[in-house]
Amino acid sequence: MNKIKVGIISFAHSHAIGYYHTLTARHDVIVAAIADEVRERVEPYINNDTSYYADYHDLLNQDLDAVVICSENVYHAQITKEAAIAGKHVLCEKPLGISVEEMHEMIQVCKQSGVELMTAFPCRFLPPVIKAREAVKRGEIGDIIAIKGTNRGSMPGRWFIDPALSGGGAILDHTVHLMDLYNWFLDSRPTEVYAEMGTLFHNIQVDDSGMVHVKYDSGVFAVIDTSWSRPKSFPTWGDVGMQIIGTKGVITIDSFAQKNDIYSNHETKAKWSYWGDSMDQYMIENFILSIKEGKSVPVTGEDGLNSAAVALAAYDSVKQGKPIPIPY
16 A cells, blocks of 8 residues: 655644654655754654655655645745645645735636645534534524634744744634634624734733624624633633524534543642543544545645634734724
8 A cells, every 4th residue: 555645844833743743653654854053843743754854845855645744824825835846735724824915816726737735624523513513403592693712722832923033913813713613503604793802811922812793694693702811820721612502492612621630749740631532533534545546635725714714804803902803
């Protein structure tokens, strides 16, 4: 059996570590190359099967089927376009881009090059989320009236708080996950956004908290509580929660409820031990399966655009102090 050869470009985003382990655990995949300008960051993952390149352009010259991009946000667009031109399928970390214009370019170049562009939205593959969507599609809660959700995590530091590299703070970092789920549940895109944001928990250059309100053509209203509000001592990294309100009932989702809370005299804080299904595993599995079978990826570049556009518009809403249309 020919293995799918994958390269990982940058471990700047910590999700790269999880993706690496998920990929190398598969019998039908080989992580053939890693590119990162900081060799020390990827040293533990370089071996006889995996070559190292300081310059990602050298990686793109190799015989690879696909690349996973986990660089700083500001580089997503350029790397994706170059990977597509080199004939590699792309799994790009979220947010897909930091402007609507560059995300359109990413999508177009990938289509012109005949490669798949998948946005890394692993929350799509969480079993509670999938079961809830199935219940919604069966009409168990009637027509959706409103959705409210939370994505509150710890402040990541590093390049995430440098606007020149991240393109934004907590609103951009955390809105996109839930926005993608909202759009997926509703099979629609919102048309208007109103947002409030602040830097309330940390002394940093970007926002660490926000409330994003969106309105859909159908009349559905939705809100996202997004923040980097969890302290270092908190036992979990964050949450992804949703409450879907329908005409006949309500569905509440706690995406990471499959866990044990561990308290030990040997530790200085409580610990969170997740035992549920791996969303990274299911996401990677779908990406690889799409490549092997020549099918479209389940979470597209358009999905990435439709979620990030809302987060980007939220910043404009804050600047203008009023609801604004979302420019897709």
